[in-house]
Amino acid sequence: MRPCHMADTQRHPFLQGLSKHRGAPPTVVVIFGASGDLTARKLIPAVYNLGHDNLLPADFHLVGYGRKAIPDAEFRTLAAAAIKEFSRRELDAAVWDRIAANTTYVAGGYDERAAFDRLAAHIAAIEQKTGREVQVLFYISTPPSVFAPILDNLGASGLAAKHLGRPHHAKVIIEKPFGRDLDSARQLNTTIRSVFEEHQVYRIDHYLGKETVQDLLVQRFANAIFEPLWNRNYIDSVQITVAEEVGVGSRGGYYEQSGCLRDMIQNHTMQLVALTAMEPPVSLDAEAIRDEKVKLLRAIQPLATGPGGDVARAQYAAGLSAGKAVKGYLEEEGIAADSGTETYAALRLSINNWRWQGVPFYLRSGKRMARRVSEIAVNFKRPPGTLFADGDRFNLAGNTLSFQIQPDEGLSLILNAKIPGLETRTQPVKMSFRYATTFGSNTPEAYERLVLDAMIGDGTLFIRGDEAETSWKLCTPILEAWAAAGREGMDSYPAGSWGPANADALLAKRHHVWRQP
């Protein structure tokens, strides 16, 4: 069947002159896992803020689905409380009342076929009340263990194929993790494709919805000054950091089954690598961008996992976080005393293509690090010659272009400048652009952008199935090697620090050091 999505659909004449984000069709968003943490913290506030910005369609309905029986009124009360606590804006009763009027809840098991029939009937009733076809956007925000039964039941109940082949066909957003290794990712993709066509599927990685991540494409391809230098001739190394200040907290049970490589590196960090290093796409079309990302991921060489190889892992030990003493990972609730789960992972990637041959890409992520920060730092080579030799008078730094993804989104460039005075002395200076300073701090959150993109059928900022598999293909041998090694090779780092010594060693070979952003 011919896919029908945004890229090849003529816009309705009455939508011309409006931004694409103002053309969302009548939609029912169904959230699986409606009583979960993500729903309260991100999804409900995202829907509310879209409503606040008048970006929701006139016929918008929100349906919560979960195992717990919750009356509609109570679900609306919980949703309002979530907005008050987590939304970037104060709760505006007029805005919320409009959304709340069309907010309902369906209780049922994820493997309960009859419950999905009830859901289908509920959606049909909404359509009947609306008097027209509406698209259904399923948001699977549940533990991965129930992905398969939900998908199976969406297929069996006919909901997955609802309006397929027509503009308002059903869509599904799937939260990470997309599998826990290559085999399970393939299996999940097989399950997804058994009920949905690929163009209906939106694998979400909220990092892609962040302003700076999108700005990466703008900086690279809308400015003439960067792209000519964006290669092995001028770039010395790239460092990508996704650091968290928090520990595992009460999520120890989940984290023991996951670990840093699965939780952060395989998805968020690899996406940042792909966007940083990919070739220019032929257009801004979703498939064109995703094609280039996949090509880049395929060019990354397999990593050496043995001693002195390309990977490092560690667990946080007791230390100080935000000035206060905190426990080590092994002392956290729900963590086995002999746990082999890494809370920190670092990789040294080699990309085997004409652009990047010989340029190391260093990736790291960890919990309980010195601060919460995500950034991409592109370190340029030093200029040739020694006109300004490094020394007392010539305090020179390498040029570094850093994209700060969170917090305080923006970018900065380190240049060397002459210090005013009689002598020629130099000092590194920082040119900075901060989103909050230039555009104000109350910008849309990633989930707002991504939920709306899915509603209008723009998959640019979502992960395609082959992207996920390619990333897993790279990470799975590391996971297997670590599983086989047990705790052997597991380093530790004090909570509140910038990571373990074995990660420093990854960079030392090239005389590089980790940044402390």
Place this chain on the structure above:
Amino acid sequence: MAAIFDALPGIEVPVGAISKSLGKMWADTAARGGPAPATDDAKATQVNFVLHLGLLTTAEDAAEQFQTTVRFSRRYPSRVVVLCPLAEDNGETDIRAKIYGECHLGKTKGDTRCVEFVMLSYPKLARLHLEDQVSVCLSTDLPLYYWAHRFSASVKLADYRYLLSRAKRVLIDSAIAPPDAMTYPWPNPENLRDLVHARLLPVRQTIGQFLAGYAPALLVTGLQAVEVSAGPELAAEARVLAHLDADVAPAHLVRDRGGRAGAEEAVEHEVAGVRGDVEDALYKSLWLRCSKDHVATKNLGDLLLCLTVVPHLVV
């Protein structure tokens, strides 16, 4: 007891909320009609400056050195972090923080400089984690200057490897530093700077300018003795001056790299308060007395340099 920490100005905030509190501080200032660094570009941090007060620092001294950093930051807008150890703690592990801000209004709006200060009070048990806590207060990629003041033992300072290795300059004052400070194997000895040497810049310059009037050959071949006399208060200055033209001490401590006059003119001179003051009347008179009277002074509270070169030239 947190005497040093308490002697410094600022508002106490949770360590985890330093950044947010600084933002709020400026926002509140702007709301009251004060400078708004975020929008006025007045808070253009150029360098990171860490003042590490040692255990031998008194509350009065801490306040005085804090003012030195304030003066420094007026010239070089800085992110200033002041580290205050607890002389006594009862097994405490937590770090406390204070924030402080100052704006210096210039002739025009563009000259306005706003500077942020973070003060951290730490117990002994937190020493191992101190550098990580400091790192999040600094502005990434910008030069770091680390000034260790009145520390009790060089070996303790050497524990701060991140600060010592990342710093473009490590400033110490050998007049008040432990005896081994000059000979201790620091991680990056080439970055170590002695404030005594910096304070002597005008003297060195005066001597250099004076002696430059004579042919080098005359000075070298006729040199018979170099004698520096000083009272106890200026013993460090005398030691540094005595090595002015010798290779006895490590070259990086007493000589300009490359032998270029003024090549080291940098942050240590700003801290020592001598930048631009080489024509200061005090030193001018010293020069005149030296050349005219052949004797600087009889008072050993001052510094006496005596170069016996040739019979007709005694400085």
